[in-house]
Amino acid sequence: xxxxxxxxxxxxxxxxxxVAAMLPYFTEQFGNASxxxxxxxxxxxxxxxxxxxxxxxxxxxxxxxIVFNSCGTEADATAILSALKANPERRTVITTTVEHxxxxxxxxxxxxxxxxxxxxxxxxxxxxxxxxxxxxxNDRVAIVSAMWANNETGTLFPVEEMAEMAHAQGxxxxxxxxxxxxxxxxxxxxxxxxxxxxxxHKLHAPKGIGVLxxxxxxxxxxxxxxxxxxxxxxAGTENSAxxxxxxxxxxxxxxxxxxxxxTVKRLRDxxxxxxxxxxxxxxxxxDTLYRLPNTTSIAFEYVEGEGILLLLNQQGIAASSGSAxxxxxxxxxxxxxxxxxxxxxxxxxxxFSLSRYNTAQEVEQVIAAVPPVIAKLRKLSPYWSxxxxxxxPEEAFRPDYA
Amino acid sequence: xxxxxxxxxxHFFNPRNSGPLDGANGTGDFGSIKCGDALRLMLRVNPETExxxxxxxxxxxxxxxxxxxxxxxxxxxxxxxxxxxRVSNQDIADYLDGLPPEKMHCSVMGxxxxxxxxADYRGESWKDDHEEGELICKCFAIDTVMIEDTVRAxxxxxxxxxxxxxxxxxxxxxxxxxxxxxxxAVNGRLYARExxxxxxxVASSGTPxxxxxxxxxxxxxxxxxxxxxxxxLQREHGDVTLVEIDGRNIYVxxxxxxxxxxxxxxxxxxxxxxxxxxxGELVQVLPIAPLVRA
Numbered sequence: 001x002x003x004x005x006x007x008x009x010x011x012x013x014x015x016x017x018x019v020a021a022m023l024p025y026f027t028e029q030f031g032n033a034s035x036x037x038x039x040x041x042x043x044x045x046x047x048x049x050x051x052x053x054x055x056x057x058x059x060x061x062x063x064x065x066i067v068f069n070s071c072g073t074e075a076d077a078t079a080i081l082s083a084l085k086a087n088p089e090r091r092t093v094i095t096t097t098v099e100h101x102x103x104x105x106x107x108x109x110x111x112x113x114x115x116x117x118x119x120x121x122x123x124x125x126x127x128x129x130x131x132x133x134x135x136x137x138n139d140r141v142a143i144v145s146a147m148w149a150n151n152e153t154g155t156l157f158p159v160e161e162m163a164e165m166a167h168a169q170g171x172x173x174x175x176x177x178x179x180x181x182x183x184x185x186x187x188x189x190x191x192x193x194x195x196x197x198x199x200x201h202k203l204h205a206p207k208g209i210g211v212l213x214x215x216x217x218x219x220x221x222x223x224x225x226x227x228x229x230x231x232x233x234x235a236g237t238e239n240s241a242x243x244x245x246x247x248x249x250x251x252x253x254x255x256x257x258x259x260x261x262x263t264v265k266r267l268r269d270x271x272x273x274x275x276x277x278x279x280x281x282x283x284x285x286x287d288t289l290y291r292l293p294n295t296t297s298i299a300f301e302y303v304e305g306e307g308i309l310l311l312l313n314q315q316g317i318a319a320s321s322g323s324a325x326x327x328x329x330x331x332x333x334x335x336x337x338x339x340x341x342x343x344x345x346x347x348x349x350x351x352f353s354l355s356r357y358n359t360a361q362e363v364e365q366v367i368a369a370v371p372p373v374i375a376k377l378r379k380l381s382p383y384w385s386x387x388x389x390x391x392x393p394e395e396a397f398r399p400d401y402a
Numbered sequence: 403x404x405x406x407x408x409x410x411x412x413h414f415f416n417p418r419n420s421g422p423l424d425g426a427n428g429t430g431d432f433g434s435i436k437c438g439d440a441l442r443l444m445l446r447v448n449p450e451t452e453x454x455x456x457x458x459x460x461x462x463x464x465x466x467x468x469x470x471x472x473x474x475x476x477x478x479x480x481x482x483x484x485x486x487x488r489v490s491n492q493d494i495a496d497y498l499d500g501l502p503p504e505k506m507h508c509s510v511m512g513x514x515x516x517x518x519x520x521a522d523y524r525g526e527s528w529k530d531d532h533e534e535g536e537l538i539c540k541c542f543a544i545d546t547v548m549i550e551d552t553v554r555a556x557x558x559x560x561x562x563x564x565x566x567x568x569x570x571x572x573x574x575x576x577x578x579x580x581x582x583x584x585x586x587a588v589n590g591r592l593y594a595r596e597x598x599x600x601x602x603x604v605a606s607s608g609t610p611x612x613x614x615x616x617x618x619x620x621x622x623x624x625x626x627x628x629x630x631x632x633x634x635l636q637r638e639h640g641d642v643t644l645v646e647i648d649g650r651n652i653y654v655x656x657x658x659x660x661x662x663x664x665x666x667x668x669x670x671x672x673x674x675x676x677x678x679x680x681x682g683e684l685v686q687v688l689p690i691a692p693l694v695r696a
Contacts, residue, residue, distance in 0.1 A: 304438055306464035310414060332438060344462070347438040380420045380468060382431070382442040382460035397462075399431040399440040400518060400529075 003316040004362045008202075009151050009179055009295060009353035010320055014245070015204040021248040022206070025241035033238050034229070043240050050247025057250040058196065058213055059187030067212045067230045068243050072178040072199030073102040075212035076145070078223040078234070079174040079195040080106060083143035084115065086219035090142035096120040096128060096157070097338040099147055100176060104334070120146070125287040126155040126339050133162065137169045144173045148180035148196075152322055152335040152351055153286030154295030156184070160191045167192035172218060178202050182253035183260050183292050194218045200242065204355075205249035209242035256356050265293035267363050268354050272296045274367035279374050281389060285322075285341060285349060294354045297322065299336075299345035300374050302383040302393065308350055311373040317366055322349035344383065344394070406465065407499035413469035418476050420468075423458035428523025432515035437534075439463035439508060441471050443515040445478075447523050452483045459515075466498075466505040473497045474512040483520050489513065503543035507534055538580050541573025546584060550667075553588045554688055561585070587667075620681065621647060627680045628654070631673055642673065650685045652677060 005013070025046070031039030033047050048063070055063040069075055080093060080103070093110060095103055097119045107117045118136050120128050128146075137144075144166045148159050163173040174195040180186065182203035188196065195218065200209035214220055214233065226235030275298060276282055285297040300308065305321030312319060322333035336346040352366070378384040383393040390396040406414075426444035433440025441461040448455050457479050459471040473494050478486040491509035495501045501509060521528030535546030552558065552567045561581050565572035571581045615623065628644055635641055639659040646653040654673065656666060666689065674687040 302462065304463050304467070307414070307468060310411075310465045314415065343435045343438070347435075347462075380417060380460060381462050382440065383462060385422075397431060397440070397442060399433040399435070399442075400514075 001316050003318065004358075004365060005318045006352040006354055006358065006362075006366065007318045007320050008355040009154075009351065011201045011207065012204045012355055013357065014206055015249060015252055017252065018205055018245045018248045022241045022245040025244055029240070033240060034227070043238075046244050046247075047238055047240060050243045050250075053247035053250045054198075054211055057181065057186070057254050058198075059189055060213055060215075061189040062216055064231065065188075065213055065216055067214055067233050068238060068246075069210050069212060069230075069234050070208055070239070071210040072100075072176065072197050072202075073210075074223065075197030075199070075210045076100070076102040076174075076176050077106055078212050079197065080110075080143055080145055081223060082195075082221045083172050083174070083219075084110070085221040087142050090140055092116040092118065092138075092141045094118045094120065094133070094136055094141055094144040094146075096122065096146050098122055098126060098150055098152075098335045099145070100151060100178070103145055103147075103176060115142075116140075122338050124339055124341075126150060126153050126285070126335070127287055127290075128157060128162075130158070130161070130165070134165060137166060137171060139170065141166075141169075141171045144171055146173075146175055148175045148177040148186075149184065149292045149295075150286065150335060151179050152333055153297040153339075154179070154292035154353075155286040156180070156290050156292065159193065163192040163194070167194075179292060179295075182250075182257070183294060185257060188213060188215070200246040200249065203249050203253050205246040206242050209239055209246045211246070259356055261293045264354050264356055264358070267358055267360060268294055268296055268352075270360070271352060271354070271363045271366060272298065274363070275370050278367070278371045280387075282374075283345070285336060285339065295351065296353075297349055297351045299341060300348040300350065301345045302381045302389055303348045303374060303377040305348055305350055307377045308348070308373055311376065312369065315369050317369055319350050319352050322346055322351065404466070404502050404505065406469075406502070409497075409499040410466055410469040410501065413472040413498065414465040417459075417468055417472040419456075419458045419472065419479070421458055421460065423456060426458075428519045430515040430518030430520070430522055430528075432518050433463070433467075433511050435462070437507075439467040439511055441467065441511060441515050443471070443474070443512075443519045445519050445523060447483065454478050454481055454483065454486055463508070463511075464505075466501055467508040467511065469498055470494050470501070470508040470512045471515075474516065478516065483523070486516060487520060489516065503540050504537055506543045510534075538584070539568075539570035539573065539577045542569040544568050544570035549581065549584050550588055553585060554686065557686070559585065559589065615681070623680055624652060624677060627677055628673070631676060635669070640669075642669075645690055650683065652685050652687050653690045654687060656689055 029043055031043045033040055033044040051063045051066045054066045060066060069078065091114065093107055093115055095107055095117065111117050120133055122128055144162065146157050146159055146162055149156050159175045166173040172194040173192065175193055176197045178197055178199040179202060181198040194215045196213040198211045201207040220233060222233050224235045229235055229238055272284060279300065281301040283299050285299055309319060309321050322336045332343065332346040336349055382397040383389055423444035423446060425446050427447055428445040430443045440463065441459055444458050445454050446456040457475040459475055461468050461471045477489055477493065477497055491513045494509040494512050495506060518528050537543065537545050538549060549564060549568055549570050553564060556567055558564055558567060561571050561578055564570055564581050571578055624647065625644060628642060632642060641657045643655045645655050670687050670689060674685065677685050677687060
């Protein structure tokens with residue numbers, strides 16, 4: 001059976017056109033873009049073209065605002081550390097409780113380095129309280145960093161509005177847009193966003209390539225110093241093949257933006273309704289009115305996610321879970337916990353994230369595959385009896401624990 | 403995903419002995435819903451011979467939790483209770499051809515549920531003394547709680563000592579930053595006091611050092627100080643009881659809401675500071691597991 005891949009928020013398949021465009025840069029186009037000779041200059045031209053393609057997808061005013069680097073994590077770290085170094089008298093960072101670990105782990109470390117970190121809370125649907133946000137903006141804040149779209153639930157944050165609010169107080173604004181780029185129309189020149197992170201492998205480019213957008217005139221301090229690559233803002237020989245691949249992927253993303261928000265969205269909606277229609281005690285996490293078109297996060301109560309994934313994987317279906325057990329930590333997803341999803345549902349949450357490569361037939365196959373998997377695990381569950389949960393399940397099963 | 407053995411996968415996909423057990427006369431519920439793993443183990447024990455005639459399980463948990471539960475029931479069926487109680491969590495892991503270090507707790511959970519089920523059959527009360535935290539050392543599967551407790555109990559000061567006592571950090575060394583964080587978190591206050599005593603030298607004012615207390619005075623003073631603190635804890639529905647004094651180690655039992663509370667470390671830290679101040683010496687306040695009351 002053909003495997004069905006519905007884990008595109010984790011990573012995507014490289015588009016064949018991307019791979020084709022990259023191949024020459026592993027063979028005859030091996031030059032160093034910095035070299036004066038023809039080997040180098042041809043590569044230099046290709047990088048310039050790619051920079052323009054990224055600029056176009058992001059709606060950036062200048063192509064020099066695009067800084068290539070190695071990944072989304074590097075882009076996030078560069079943005080936050082740059083803001084702190086550029087404004088050493090400001091030691092406060094504002095972010096949210098539901099960011100990617102690229103931001104949260106860095107912030108946790110910054111606290112040890114005597115920074116103050118405010119993490120904005122979210123409500124049950126994963127939405128921010130902008131009044132709380134407004135109350136925290138002051139001249140001690142070095143940077144605000146909020147994700148454009150949540151990787152687990154797809155919930156969108158109003159980052160353009162948040163950037164305006166920060167800007168009004170003279171605070172730089174960064175957004176981790178790794179999940180949003182290519183799925184949400186972005187026109188940076190019309191916003192007050194100062195920095196934005198993107199990651200190639202989330203939009204059908206290869207792994208190992210990322211971008212930090214840095215608005216012209218943003219006070220900036222590089223993470224890596226060395227050669228003059230990226231105008232001195234990110235030293236290190238360019239990953240030319242991947243940059244070229246990312247450029248092509250950005251061109252394709254622009255071309256398919258409409259499809260993402262129509263065809264892919266319809267597939268996602270069909271999948272979601274199909275599953276909820278045939279599995280009881282299941283619900284969607286996050287803000288269903290304001291989220292990515294490709295993502296659905298479904299909580300299956302009284303079962304644990306890893307078991308679901310293993311059984312789906314047995315049938316060739318790839319998804320991911322919000323459960324603890326797939327990440328190596330004991331707590332379930334910090335995103336679901338921040339939304340106060342009960343443990344019995346958070347552990348049983350599965351994220352399906354689609355792409356333009358998914359088909360209606362695949363969606364139907366998944367809709368057919370999920371109910372028996374959940375039923376099988378519920379049969380093992382101490383909270384379940386027959387085809388329904390026990391009456392007052394949390395009282396019927398109360399395990400001892402130190 | 404996890405590198406599960408074929409045996410683990412097989413027991414997950416085809417679990418043995420799952421579902422409710424009719425006529426069960428010993429049941430053990432154990433695990434943590436917060437951590438996403440919990441199981442109910444049901445035994446039918448022959449009262450004449452104490453042989454486990456049948457065992458079944460229901461598990462809310464990941465692949466290896468379900469496989470460990472399945473393995474456990476297979477291992478203990480046909481054994482007497484005393485034989486079954488000798489089954490260790492390592493036996494369960496071995497039966498499955500091993501578990502990833504992050505998943506060893508699944509086998510521990512199985513063993514604890516077995517103890518609970520046997521206690522239930524025998525009409526005894528059972529209190530587990532098992533607690534686990536974030537996995538720190540992936541080479542030897544050692545978690546925060548284990549490291550913290552060992553650092554506290556043995557006054558460890560270096561990564562090397564932690565490795566010698568717990569094995570944590572003795573492998574790939576990638577976890578050394580986290581171990582250092584634990585050392586600082588546990589010892590922080592003590593370090594600070596040793597390096598920079600908060601009590602200024604008294605030579606200039608000519609007042610004598612705090613007089614040395616007799617053992618009796620010292621115990622009385624510890625008791626009095628705890629009595630002062632208790633109302634504060636009781637207001638939060640918790641309590642603290644003095645259990646033992648051994649040199650500079652003062653063992654207390656936290657009960658009520660304090661027990662298992664996320665703020666337990668902070669509470670103990672506060673008690674320790676107060677006692678150190680009133681006694682005029684550095685003491686360590688250590689928690690002990692709640693006593694099983696007859």
